[in-house]
Amino acid sequence: MKNEQILLAERPKGMPTTDTFKYEETEVKAPKEGEVLLQTLYLSVDPYMRSRMNDAKSYVPPFQVNEPLNGGIVGRVEESTVDHLQKGDYVVGYLPWKRHITVKAKHLQKIDPNVAPISTALGVLGMPGLTAYFGLLDIGQPKEGETVVVSGAAGAVGMVVGQIAKIKGARVVGIAGSEEKIQYLKEELGFDEVINYKTTENIRADLKKACPDGVDVYFENVGGEISDAVASLFNKGARIPLCGQISMYNLEKVDVGPRIQTRLLMNSALMKGFIVNDYAEHFGEGMKQLGEWVSQGKIKYAENIVDGFENVPDAFLGLFKGENLGKQIVKVAE
Amino acid sequence: MKNEQILLAERPKGMPTTDTFKYEETEVKAPKEGEVLLQTLYLSVDPYMRSRMNDAKSYVPPFQVNEPLNGGIVGRVEESTVDHLQKGDYVVGYLPWKRHITVKAKHLQKIDPNVAPISTALGVLGMPGLTAYFGLLDIGQPKEGETVVVSGAAGAVGMVVGQIAKIKGARVVGIAGSEEKIQYLKEELGFDEVINYKTTENIRADLKKACPDGVDVYFENVGGEISDAVASLFNKGARIPLCGQISMYNLEKVDVGPRIQTRLLMNSALMKGFIVNDYAEHFGEGMKQLGEWVSQGKIKYAENIVDGFENVPDAFLGLFKGENLGKQIVKVAE
Structure with missing residues (x-):
């Protein structure tokens, strides 16, 4: 055959x-x-x-x-x-x-x-869902009332991140690239604010407005200048799960920009890279919880x-x- | 008067x-x-x-x-x-x-x-000693046989970091700026290798030679290009306590260089900024342990x-x- x-x-x-x-x-x-x-x-x-x-x-x-x-x-x-x-x-x-x-x-x-x-x-009950689950909950550890920013918010991982953060009682600000996505994230998924990185004239100003209390968790999917802008708003003790750097994957040169170290130092902030397989031992627990949330309608996809x-x-x-x-x-x- | x-x-x-x-x-x-x-x-x-x-x-x-x-x-x-x-x-x-x-x-x-x-x-029984103690043990968590690199190794913090890492059974590689310092760190304090960042012709090559098994912990005191070089050797699961950025403090422009995020992502590595006061509740424990090590001659200063x-x-x-x-x-x- x-x-x-x-x-x-x-x-x-x-x-x-x-x-x-x-x-x-x-x-x-x-x-x-x-x-x-x-x-x-x-x-x-x-x-x-x-x-x-x-x-x-x-x-x-x-x-x-x-x-x-x-x-x-x-x-x-x-x-x-x-x-x-x-x-x-x-x-x-x-x-x-x-x-x-x-x-x-x-x-x-x-x-x-x-x-x-x-x-x-x-998707939501597979690798991207588990990536969101472990990266956000193990590294990001959002607390009630904190501000969580997620880039690549309308992607498979980002939209689960935002919804779990809402379940945990956080204020959720997404970064995405079209009005259709923004409407979906705000109206269907309950994101508090979503910034259009393609049309914004000043992403720092827009982020500052969307995050009046600063940023406690930044779930990082994209890298580059968007992330530099978010870093300027880190609060003391911020946590940054590093999941991806989609804006960087196709670069032919070394990715050069403002070094993040000073931002982390000034805020006693934590940044940690991860891949979902780091949590392989706990996949059962993650799948069970994600399945419950999906069946309860708390996580849409x-x-x-x-x-x-x-x-x-x-x-x-x-x-x-x-x-x-x-x-x-x-x-x-x- | x-x-x-x-x-x-x-x-x-x-x-x-x-x-x-x-x-x-x-x-x-x-x-x-x-x-x-x-x-x-x-x-x-x-x-x-x-x-x-x-x-x-x-x-x-x-x-x-x-x-x-x-x-x-x-x-x-x-x-x-x-x-x-x-x-x-x-x-x-x-x-x-x-x-x-x-x-x-x-x-x-x-x-x-x-x-x-x-x-x-x-010094050793004050803020710098406590900075070394908590940054290395809480964030760096060196394990027996791992490789710990410390920049600013001959400074008040760096030399305590290296000695605690030795107590924990790690291989310790320092980065310092004079032959006098290097001799002291190796001969008096038992560092395994020390690289002179002022005279090296190729810090990456020298680091690679000094760290044949890669870098598990990088205790960061200086920032800049020295740290970029160390980052190229991070192992899976590396931990980077960010203590200082002395090479950056007097810059008049934004500190630009290769973004570290990709290195952290590729290695599921953790980088965390801190200041000693983050650990204020535990100062008593730290002082007691440092005092013991100093009185036992395990930490010199x-x-x-x-x-x-x-x-x-x-x-x-x-x-x-x-x-x-x-x-x-x-x-x-x-």
Whole structure:
């Protein structure tokens, strides 16, 4: 049976293009003992994947040129050699970008389609949700009445961060890049203020107005000048979970700007980088709490679903143009 | 009775000069109820005082122009109106730069001259010692076999940091600015390696050689390019107590350089600013432990004592030229 996969054609310099990717026809492999064969249904594209395209030490190993890219994928079992997975079951895992995937069953987690739509296993009930949960609660530790700022607020992680911060009683200020996003965050998700970084004339002034009591927690998704502006408002004892630096991922030069150290020093502030796997031991607890909040309607989610395996590169590139409201997902099959 | 005091003559732009300071004759005030009159014996000059010369929000309130500067001072009681302090007792406190000081007794702590020389109340058994103790142990948390790098290693804080890290079983690499300092740190204090930042041709290469297993803890006293170089060696889970930024204090422009955020993100590293007063509740515990280590000879100390109240400005300015090995103190009277 024919299969199709997406390879890393070349390591991008700066912003990736469609030339970064290469489609290739291949064959479906029959599953061996302990393996299952999946049909890919939903494929996740995430900003962190840009880092993996560089041949550099990073928090996850680099993708290899002429090898399939990989990431979060939801699939349906087509053939199984193991007892605990049956044909028709839904699963999620870190998997290669292929239409059909033959993989060891131990690398998969089963999804219950009755809890929430299966695509949420790539978003609010998956890696982005857990990233928001642990980064905000373990590092940010927002307290009632404090001010939490989140950049990339309309992204898959940012919108969960803001909603958890609201659950904890904080004032929540988002930074996002379109009026549509701002309206959604304020009206649907209850953000107190959202600043449009693309249209603001003076982000420092707008932030100051939105944060009259300063900033206690800054959940950092974007980096660059936006973050420099937030740093000017840190309160004594501020906490800064460093989750991403999307504005920096495509830079070809070293990211130069005002050093943050003085701001941290002046405010006894804490800044900590993390990746979700730092909390792997606690994923069960996080999933349980996120599932409860979603089922109670305390956490809402948005997905930006693009149709077609052929549109995976465009969906990925769109992340860096700020096109997605919520989790960017590609629907590969029904 | 005649008295003499040192005022802030003007706020310095960039590096302070002798014009920053102004001597003034004044009168000794008789102590009122609850007050004591002290003779100043030892006066501390510290890098952090530079920040207080700016009229800017910082971690301590700014000095005022035409008012006496102040800081750590050890004095001898000349007159007392309170029972628990007698003439001849030694005390330490944050006090104005005067030869004779009239002050409320509640602002003073008594020193036992039998434990250690009274000048150590300004150094290893005072603010710098406590700064090293809490910054390293609470934020840095060095573990046996880890690599701890400390900049400003031959300063009052740095040399205590290195020795505590050795007590905890870490490999200790210092950064300092003269061969005399390097010899002292290696031969007297047991540092494993010390790099001369003034003579090195390639600090990154030298650091890499001195830290073959990377850097787990970086105790940051200086900032700037030295710190950028250390950051390139951070290990996964590195901790960076931010204590000072002496290379930055006299800058007239914003401190621009490679943003540290990516380094922290890639390594799930933690960076935290602090000042010693963040740990005020635990000073008793810290003093007890430091006193034990000093009396056991596990922590040695060095003092750079300059004679004469007239030399206070020069002693302060010398801090920024890297002149002091250990705690810089001015001896004002016998």
